Amino acid sequence: xxxxxxxxxxxxxxxxxxxxxxxxxxxxxxxxxxxxxxxxxxxxxxxxxxxxxxxxxxxxxxxxxxxxxxxxxxxxxxxxxxxxxxxxxxxxxxxxxxxxxxxxxxxxxxxxxxxxxxxxxxxxxxxxxxxxxxxxxxxxxxxxxxxxxxxxxxxxxxxxxxxxxxxxxxxxxxxxxxxxxxxxxxxxxxxxxxxxxxxxxxxxxxxxxxxxxxxxxxxxxxxxxxxxxxxxxxxxxxxxxxxxxxxxxxxxxxxxxxxxxxxxxxxxxxxxxxxxxxxxxxxxxxxxxxxxxxxxxxxxxxxx
Numbered sequence: 328x329x330x331x332x333x334x335x336x337x338x339x340x341x342x343x344x345x346x347x348x349x350x351x352x353x354x355x356x357x358x359x360x361x362x363x364x365x366x367x368x369x370x371x372x373x374x375x376x377x378x379x380x381x382x383x384x385x386x387x388x389x390x391x392x393x394x395x396x397x398x399x400x401x402x403x404x405x406x407x408x409x410x411x412x413x414x415x416x417x418x419x420x421x422x423x424x425x426x427x428x429x430x431x432x433x434x435x436x437x438x439x440x441x442x443x444x445x446x447x448x449x450x451x452x453x454x455x456x457x458x459x460x461x462x463x464x465x466x467x468x469x470x471x472x473x474x475x476x477x478x479x480x481x482x483x484x485x486x487x488x489x490x491x492x493x494x495x496x497x498x499x500x501x502x503x504x505x506x507x508x509x510x511x512x513x514x515x516x517x518x519x520x521x522x523x524x525x526x527x528x529x530x531x532x533x534x535x536x537x538x539x540x541x542x543x544x545x546x547x548x549x550x551x552x553x554x555x556x557x558x559x560x561x562x563x564x565x566x567x568x569x570x571x572x573x574x575x576x577x578x579x580x581x582x583x584x585x586x587x588x589x590x591x592x593x594x595x596x597x598x599x600x601x602x603x604x605x606x607x608x609x610x611x612x613x614x615x616x617x618x619x620x621x622x623x624x625x626x627x628x629x630x631x
Contacts, residue, residue, distance in 0.1 A: 328400050329428045330477030330509050333370055334537050340370035340603030341627035342539065345610055347374060347385035353610075357389075358396075360612035365397060367619050368626035370603070373431055373512075376404035383418070391425050402479065403427065406435025407451035415451070415460060423470040429477040431512065432457045432503075454480055455503045462507035480504070482511040482538060484525035485562050493528075501532045510536050512605050515543040515554065517588070518564045519595050539603035540596050544614040545571070545585030547578060586614050590621045597622075 333340060343364060348354040361372075372393065376386050386403055393401040403422060405415070422430070434454040451457050458478055465475025480503045483496065490496040500511075511529075516522055522540050529538060545551045551571070555561050567588055574580035593604050606615050619626075 328371075329472060329474055330371075330479070331474070333400075334510070334602075337370060337628070339597060339601060340537075340539060341367075342603060342605045343369050343372045343615060344605060344607045345372060345374050345389070347377075347389045348610070349385065354389075357610045360608070360610060361393070361397060361399070363612040364608075364615060365399065366626065367616070368628055369399065370627050371400040371402050371429070373402045373404060373605070376406050376433070376435070387418070387421060390422070390427060394425060394427065400429075401427065402429040402431050404431045404433055405457065406433045407448065407454065407457050408435035410449060410451060412450045412460065415457070416464065419461065419464050419476070420469065422476075426471075427476075428470075428472055429479065430461060431479040431481075432461065432508075433481055453499070455499070455506050458503050458506040458508050465507075477509045478507055479510045479512055480508040482513040482525065482529070484513050484516045484521040484540075497528055497532050500529070501534055504534050504536055508536060510539060510602075512539045513541045515541045515561065515607060517567055517592070518562060519592055519599075521562070522596070522601075523599065537602035539605045540592075540601050541605045541607060542589050542592055542596075543607035543609075544589035544618065546582045546609075546611075546614055547585075548576060548581055550609070551585075582614070586617050587621075589614070590618045593618060593622060 345357060345361070348357050374386050374390050374393070376383065390401045390403045393399050405418065419430075432454050434452075434457075451460070458480060461476055461478055464470065470476060480500070482500060486493055487496050490499065504511075511534075513522065513525070526538055543554060545554070545567075548571070551563070555563075570584045570588070571581060574584060596604060606618070608615050
């Protein structure tokens with residue numbers, strides 16, 4: 328379903344994110360978790376894309392399998408790193424043929440094993456370049472749906488780690504929207520005040536598309552440290568750290584604290600009319616199901 332139709336039918340969306348498994352065992356485990364999440368009827372699910380397109384085929388395979396074997400609406404991520412226009416066109420044509428109607432566009436990170444001094448950028452240096460290319464693909468009529476792909480971009484409530492100038496950061500986000508983006512999914516955050524300030528700054532900048540809040544429940548100390556690495560600059564509020572410290576490292580207690588914190592974030596966001604909530608699942612179902620249960624909703628269609 329095109330993203331415009333999705334937002335027209337629901338006042339608030341609830342979506343999940345998965346990453347492509349690298350083994351058959353991991354794939355089977357992921358689909359067991361997907362089966363447990365299907366009854367929650369997420370508005371859509373997204374599938375990540377490795378640095379430099381390292382999981383290009385895996386991403387495509389997972390998206391197509393989700394579409395063919397489940398009732399879920401899958402949105403693939405697509406990054407700029409290392410891609411030529413011809414390669415991106417080929418990927419878009421494949422998704423169009425598979426009936427995919429939305430794409431999440433990202434600049435992407437440089438692969439860790441990329442040779443020093445060798446630029447990872449080819450025909451696309453910024454996510455805005457990719458948005459522009461997809462919009463032109465849409466206009467060419469190459470997609471079976473006359474509206475083409477709905478286009479998502481990333482937002483950073485705590486600030487982009489490579490753009491300390493917050494005014495410039497907002498100008499770049501506005502440029503992506505002007506190129507044709509239809510919605511924004513934010514990087515994870517743990518203090519809703521950061522999100523509300525980001526949303527207000529978007530409004531002041533003339534950004535009028537839906538903004539979906541990215542939430543990742545903490546389920547372990549190790550996972551918390553990985554979040555700090557993955558989301559450079561991620562801010563862990565003192566009350567959250569204090570609550571984690573009170574667990575004395577007990578794994579189950581850490582998980583309870585993390586899921587409770589994320590649930591309260593979701594409740595508060597819904598109370599403040601968030602455009603949507605995007606849960607980073609790490610290919611697990613338990614935390615997501617617990618959040619839904621505590622929020623008191625049967626599935627995402629009951630969110631208001």
